Amino acid sequence: MSYPQPHPRFSVLSSSSLTSLDHLSPASSSTRFSLPAAPSINTTLATPRPGVRPNVYDRNLNKTRAAEVSASAFAFLFSEVVQYTQKRVSGIADLERRLNTLGYRVGVRVVELMSWRNESSSKTPKREIRFLPALMSIHTHVWRTVFGKPADAIEKSVENPDEYMIIDNDPPITRNVSVPRDMSQLSCSSFTAGIVEAVLDGLGFPARVTAHNTPTDAFPNRTTILIKLDKAVLEREEALKT
Amino acid sequence: MTIFGLWVINKAGGLVYQRNFGDGLPSQTSNEYLVLAGTLHGIHAITSRLSPTGSGSGAQVIEGESFKMTIFLTPTGTKFVLLTSPIEPTAETVLQKVYEIYADAVMKNPFHTPEMPIRSEAFDTRIAALIK
Numbered sequence: 212m213s214y215p216q217p218h219p220r221f222s223v224l225s226s227s228s229l230t231s232l233d234h235l236s237p238a239s240s241s242t243r244f245s246l247p248a249a250p251s252i253n254t255t256l257a258t259p260r261p262g263v264r265p266n267v268y269d270r271n272l273n274k275t276r277a278a279e280v281s282a283s284a285f286a287f288l289f290s291e292v293v294q295y296t297q298k299r300v301s302g303i304a305d306l307e308r309r310l311n312t313l314g315y316r317v318g319v320r321v322v323e324l325m326s327w328r329n330e331s332s333s334k335t336p337k338r339e340i341r342f343l344p345a346l347m348s349i350h351t352h353v354w355r356t357v358f359g360k361p362a363d364a365i366e367k368s369v370e371n372p373d374e375y376m377i378i379d380n381d382p383p384i385t386r387n388v389s390v391p392r393d394m395s396q397l398s399c400s401s402f403t404a405g406i407v408e409a410v411l412d413g414l415g416f417p418a419r420v421t422a423h424n425t426p427t428d429a430f431p432n433r434t435t436i437l438i439k440l441d442k443a444v445l446e447r448e449e450a451l452k453t
Numbered sequence: 454m455t456i457f458g459l460w461v462i463n464k465a466g467g468l469v470y471q472r473n474f475g476d477g478l479p480s481q482t483s484n485e486y487l488v489l490a491g492t493l494h495g496i497h498a499i500t501s502r503l504s505p506t507g508s509g510s511g512a513q514v515i516e517g518e519s520f521k522m523t524i525f526l527t528p529t530g531t532k533f534v535l536l537t538s539p540i541e542p543t544a545e546t547v548l549q550k551v552y553e554i555y556a557d558a559v560m561k562n563p564f565h566t567p568e569m570p571i572r573s574e575a576f577d578t579r580i581a582a583l584i585k
Binding site for chain 2: 431
């Protein structure tokens with residue numbers, strides 16, 4: 212994490228009070244990931260007794276590769292997430308920032324899981340070091356892992372060279388969300404933006420990622436995930452070119 | 454074979470959604486609709502206790518000379534009421550689909566407060582698509 216500004220992404224509860232130094236100190240790591248305090252993460256327990264459900268940490272990560280979760284159950288969970296968050300914020304910007312923070316916590320795990328699976332399944336596992344292939348892999352692989360389908364388009368901003376967009380015509384997580392008119396600026400896909408931001412951070416492309424509603428007649432839920440890259444990334448891309 | 458209107462009544466008897474289709478029904482003020490819904494709620498509560506074999510589901514169909522009222526009660530006490538012409542064989546299936554849309558577009562929407570009037574664009578559009 213070499214970017215200069217303090218990055219308040221890891222703590223949902225108090226982001227403003229954190230300094231960048233806090234992130235690196237191991238003492239704060241418990242607030243980052245909030246591991247359950249109690250039952251053991253016991254890796255020596257290789258063969259669990261019959262009838263006892265294995266600890267979630269002992270399960271094979273590859274078994275759930277093709278598993279699906281109920282979209283309805285997730286929709287209710289996400290609805291509660293938004294309601295919970297909305298009770299604790301003062302405005303739309305604040306709400307989006309908190310959803311982004313929650314998504315960031317998901318994205319950190321997504322990037323780790325994907326690179327782990329990539330390593331075990333491929334003979335020549337590859338880590339993207341250039342931005343465009345990384346963006347392509349987010350558009351295809353991250354989307355498929357998280358949402359079960361690739362995103363619909365990637366665009367590059369005409370005006371700003373540091374801006375890229377991932378477009379989803381019908382984001383599954385906001386399919387049932389109907390934002391009231393007085394909050395029309397709000398995009399609950401900020402959660403997705405947080406996931407993208409974490410993945411980009413994890414791959415070494417620090418960026419600010421935001422979500423915007425860009426409805427069309429055919430796709431009223433169309434959403435644009437806007438990626439604004441850190442200056443350092445553009446400089447490195449330029450240096451790698453030669 | 455016409456659908457005139459759809460009401461959604463919450464478990465307390467309040468009208469949370471009301472919409473007319475076509476112009477088969479004489480228009481009423483919103484207050485009159487609230488009174489109608491409240492009355493229907495009361496009638497329904499009484500009919501559900503009339504059953505000779507313990508408590509039943511209550512009135513399901515109320516028929517008039519020129520219209521039919523089909524009532525669908527969910528396990529949570531929300532009532533969907535469809536006003537149709539007397540011969541409307543699809544009323545029950547339409548109500549099932551309305552319930553499905555309600556579950557998707559209203560109950561999964563984080564900006565909906567339970568038991569409060571339904572203000573969801575998605576619900577409106579999907580209902581309009583279902584009942585043309």
